[in-house]
Amino acid sequence: MDFFNEAHVDAAKELLYKMADDQLIIGHRNSEWTGFGPLLEEDIAFSSMAQDKIGQSEHLYGLLHELGEAEPDTVAFTRNAPQFHCCHLVELPIGEYDFSLIRHFLFDMAEAIRFEMLANSTYEGLAQIARKYKGEIKYHTMHANTWVKQLGTGNEESNTRMQNSLNDSWNLALGIFEPGPHETTLKEAGIFEGEAVLKEKWLELVTPLLEKANLQIPDESTWEPFYGGRTGEHTEHLQPLLDEMTEVYSIDPTADW
Amino acid sequence: MTESEIREILKEVKDPEIPTISVVDLGIVTDIKVDGNDVFVELTPTFAGCPALKIMETMVSDRIKQEDGIGEVEVKTSFEKQWSTDLITEEGHKALLQHGLAPPKRNCSALNMEILEDTKCPYCGSDDTTLNSPFGPTLCRSLHYCNSCKQAFEGFKPVVN
Numbered sequence: 001m002d003f004f005n006e007a008h009v010d011a012a013k014e015l016l017y018k019m020a021d022d023q024l025i026i027g028h029r030n031s032e033w034t035g036f037g038p039l040l041e042e043d044i045a046f047s048s049m050a051q052d053k054i055g056q057s058e059h060l061y062g063l064l065h066e067l068g069e070a071e072p073d074t075v076a077f078t079r080n081a082p083q084f085h086c087c088h089l090v091e092l093p094i095g096e097y098d099f100s101l102i103r104h105f106l107f108d109m110a111e112a113i114r115f116e117m118l119a120n121s122t123y124e125g126l127a128q129i130a131r132k133y134k135g136e137i138k139y140h141t142m143h144a145n146t147w148v149k150q151l152g153t154g155n156e157e158s159n160t161r162m163q164n165s166l167n168d169s170w171n172l173a174l175g176i177f178e179p180g181p182h183e184t185t186l187k188e189a190g191i192f193e194g195e196a197v198l199k200e201k202w203l204e205l206v207t208p209l210l211e212k213a214n215l216q217i218p219d220e221s222t223w224e225p226f227y228g229g230r231t232g233e234h235t236e237h238l239q240p241l242l243d244e245m246t247e248v249y250s251i252d253p254t255a256d257w
Numbered sequence: 258m259t260e261s262e263i264r265e266i267l268k269e270v271k272d273p274e275i276p277t278i279s280v281v282d283l284g285i286v287t288d289i290k291v292d293g294n295d296v297f298v299e300l301t302p303t304f305a306g307c308p309a310l311k312i313m314e315t316m317v318s319d320r321i322k323q324e325d326g327i328g329e330v331e332v333k334t335s336f337e338k339q340w341s342t343d344l345i346t347e348e349g350h351k352a353l354l355q356h357g358l359a360p361p362k363r364n365c366s367a368l369n370m371e372i373l374e375d376t377k378c379p380y381c382g383s384d385d386t387t388l389n390s391p392f393g394p395t396l397c398r399s400l401h402y403c404n405s406c407k408q409a410f411e412g413f414k415p416v417v418n
Binding site for chain 1: 384389390394
């Protein structure tokens with residue numbers, strides 16, 4: 001779509017920033033399993049998913065560039081934590097493998113629905129990318145679902161580990177859906193139906209899958225989403241990640257390899 | 258040069274990671290326009306995060322420039338059209354087999370584990386194979402094992418839109 005007023009551009013930028021930052025940061029976290037996966041196939045799986053996420057984020061930063069923001073590399077590598085818009089879920093360290101798997105499950109199910117919703121966006125550039133990504137992410141959701149089910153229904157230890165990770169991750173995952181300042185504009189312009197709709201669809205999707213995996217969603221009375229990430233308030237884990245991710249770029253921005 | 262002549266010479270440009278298949282047979286050359294001496298080529302990515310994308314843009318551009326009388330060459334990667342593995346030509350399937358890769362199943366309505374599990378061994382043609390992992394050494398490959406010829410092999414993953 002042609003943005004006909006500033007409000008639409010601001011709203012689109014806010015949406016793009018949180019999507020791209022989520023992908024870049026979870027992509028970096030996924031890549032930390034490279035060489036450390038519990039088995040070779042899982043090492044490769046997390047490395048591949050990292051490559052997908054980081055590669056996808058680059059195209060979203062490309063859309064931001066079209067809307068007047070700096071070059072993708074500049075945006076990705078020269079901001080500090082308070083300028084990032086990722087949710088807290090993606091910035092936490094990889095922890096034990098059960099945590100990484102549950103995070104991957106909860107995040108990718110949400111992302112798959114987000115792409116589905118955006119595939120018909122009036123913002124054509126974003127709709128094209130979303131149509132592409134919703135095909136690719138099927139491999140991520142398939143992977144997540146296979147392992148969550150296998151370990152959730154495995155033995156007592158695997159079930160306990162997965163359940164504990166789910167308990168620890170749930171409120172963080174709800175933070176994905178932190179409402180932004182432009183929800184109404186995005187909806188009225190037909191760009192995106194909004195975080196609240198996304199959250200409902202996500203609950204409908206993950207609830208039966210977790211049930212099949214013999215895992216219990218924490219009681220609704222305990223739900224307290226971790227908000228703040230979208231407006232630059234982050235956990236203490238993000239800045240060290242950024243320092244590591246941008247180390248080469250900071251030493252020599254023209255480095256090539 | 259005409260559009261079909263450009264398409265013909267681009268059959269010499271191979272995927273940097275699968276050197277038996279050309280960018281044309283891979284189905285990623287989705288538009289060619291010739292305007293006088295100027296050439297425009299549109300490439301549609303297989304996987305958004307594929308690091309070979311930028312390399313292929315340069316390879317396509319360099320190959321066209323080798324021809325006489327070529328003016329400006331523009332190669333652009335676009336998401337306007339959607340790539341799926343159904344765009345790989347029959348010639349392309351043969352090229353994948355030649356590289357020891359099982360070609361992706363055609364006309365899958367939706368992607369699921371069963372489709373990946375149901376992969377023929379590229380070496381002996383047996384259907385008795387096991388899926389080891391839907392992720393492989395590159396984004397477009399999966400890992401399999403053939404129970405007949407006892408050989409590990411890779412498949413080109415189906416991408417369904």
